[in-house]
Amino acid sequence: MALGAVLAGVVCTGTLKAAECPRKDALGTSRVLSVDARTTPRVGLKSFPQTLPLADREVVLTFDDGPNPPTTSKVLAALAQECVRATFFLIGLHASQHPDMVKRIAREGHTIGHHTFSHPFMARIPFDKAKSEIDRGIAADEMALKGASTTTPSTPFFRFPYFESTPALLDLLQTRGIVVFGADLWASDWTEITPEQELKLVTERLAAAGKGIILFHDPKARTAAIMPAFLRYLRENSYRVVHIVPAGTSKNADAR
Numbered sequence: 001m002a003l004g005a006v007l008a009g010v011v012c013t014g015t016l017k018a019a020e021c022p023r024k025d026a027l028g029t030s031r032v033l034s035v036d037a038r039t040t041p042r043v044g045l046k047s048f049p050q051t052l053p054l055a056d057r058e059v060v061l062t063f064d065d066g067p068n069p070p071t072t073s074k075v076l077a078a079l080a081q082e083c084v085r086a087t088f089f090l091i092g093l094h095a096s097q098h099p100d101m102v103k104r105i106a107r108e109g110h111t112i113g114h115h116t117f118s119h120p121f122m123a124r125i126p127f128d129k130a131k132s133e134i135d136r137g138i139a140a141d142e143m144a145l146k147g148a149s150t151t152t153p154s155t156p157f158f159r160f161p162y163f164e165s166t167p168a169l170l171d172l173l174q175t176r177g178i179v180v181f182g183a184d185l186w187a188s189d190w191t192e193i194t195p196e197q198e199l200k201l202v203t204e205r206l207a208a209a210g211k212g213i214i215l216f217h218d219p220k221a222r223t224a225a226i227m228p229a230f231l232r233y234l235r236e237n238s239y240r241v242v243h244i245v246p247a248g249t250s251k252n253a254d255a256r
Contacts, residue, residue, distance in 0.1 A: 021083035027231055029085045030058065030240035036247035037156060037177045042170065044182020044213055047163050051184050052213060057239045059206070060213045061086040062183065064115055064159060067094055067101035068219035075218045076108055078227035082235065085243035086110050088218065089159040089181070092117035092140030099144035106145055111245055113157035113181065114138050123164045130169055134158065155246050157181060179246075184212025187223065195225040202226075203233050 021028055033052065035043070042048040052060060061079075066072045066088055079086055088105050090112060095102045106112055116122070117136035125133075135151040143149045156178040160169075163182055173180055187202040206214065216223045234241065 023081070023083065027082040027084055027235040027241060029083060029243045032085075032243045032245055033060075034247045034249065035157070035179050035244050037174065037179045038247075040179060041174045042180045042182070044163075045184045046186070047165070047182030048180075051182075052242075052244070054211045054213075054242060055240075056210050057237075058211050058242050059234065059239055060242050060244055061216070062089060062113075062159075062181065062213060063087070063216050063218040063223075064089045065091055065094070065119065066218040067098045067105065069098055069101050071221055071224040072101055072105070072218045074224035075216075075227050076104065076110075078224075078231060079110070080108060081228065082231045084231060084241050086241075087113055087157065087181075087244055089113040089115040089157070090137075090141050090144075091115050091119050092137030094219075095144040096140045102141065102144040111157065111243065112141060112145060112155050113159060114141055114153055114155075115159050116161055119161045121162060121164050122160055122169060123166050127166075127168055130166070131172065134169075134173070153178065157244075157246065181213065183215035185209050186215035187217075189217050189220045189223045193222065195222045198222050199226040199229055199233075202230065206239070207237075 035052065040050065040052065043051045045051045061084065063075060063086060067090060088110055090102065102112065114137050116133040117140060118133065120133055122130045122133065138151050138153045139149045142154060146154070158173055158178050159181045165180070170180060185205045187198050189198050202214065218224065
């Protein structure tokens with residue numbers, strides 16, 4: 001689908017469908033990419049040897065550490081304005097505190113992934129405690145989203161806090177059919193920089209990389225502030241947004 005084209009009939013999270021974009025000049029979502037743990041169990045060049053099969057000038061937008069209503073709502077508004085779909089890796093504690101925001105993220109067609117319950121350094125705690133962090137996080141996200149606590153994620157996507165994993169934890173997630181996401185580039189929005197500095201940094205990194213999975217943090221006010229301008233940069237420079245979903249979610253998705 002070309003930039004600015006109508007986004008219609010794309011199955012996103014669960015049975016949600018993206019409505020037609022009211023702005024015909026919007027960035028839009030170029031395509032939906034189905035990600036299967038059997039073929040791509042770990043992706044993101046910052047952490048792993050392989051990443052998603054993206055064409056030149058294709059990007060996947062991901063947000064960590066939410067939800068945080070004051071800032072997440074601004075990020076969602078910016079994405080909606082451009083008819084863009086992203087993936088949110090939620091902290092279970094935050095999801096349990098803000099279930100309405102979790103439901104809104106899903107309702108607006110975004111993918112919900114998992115990011116532990118309390119965001120610890122996973123390689124610095126015992127295996128059993130780390131496993132509990134994964135399970136508690138998934139259960140809290142699922143409870144917020146669907147009102148039922150389960151450690152089987154409806155979307156089997158996970159990202160380690162600080163990208164800190166261990167071989168045993170990676171093996172555990174692979175046996176459970178859960179894709180582990182790293183990133184190809186990031187906005188460094190956890191550092192004390194201005195919104196203008198963040199925008200300059202991430203656009204320069206993207207220009208150098210040409211494509212990739214981009215990491216933002218939706219609880220950061222600086223990221224919420226730059227999101228309209230960043231999406232405008234993508235549109236004006238002919239980048240295309242790819243929305244990732246689990247294998248089997250969408251008959252319209254490109255299987256990988």
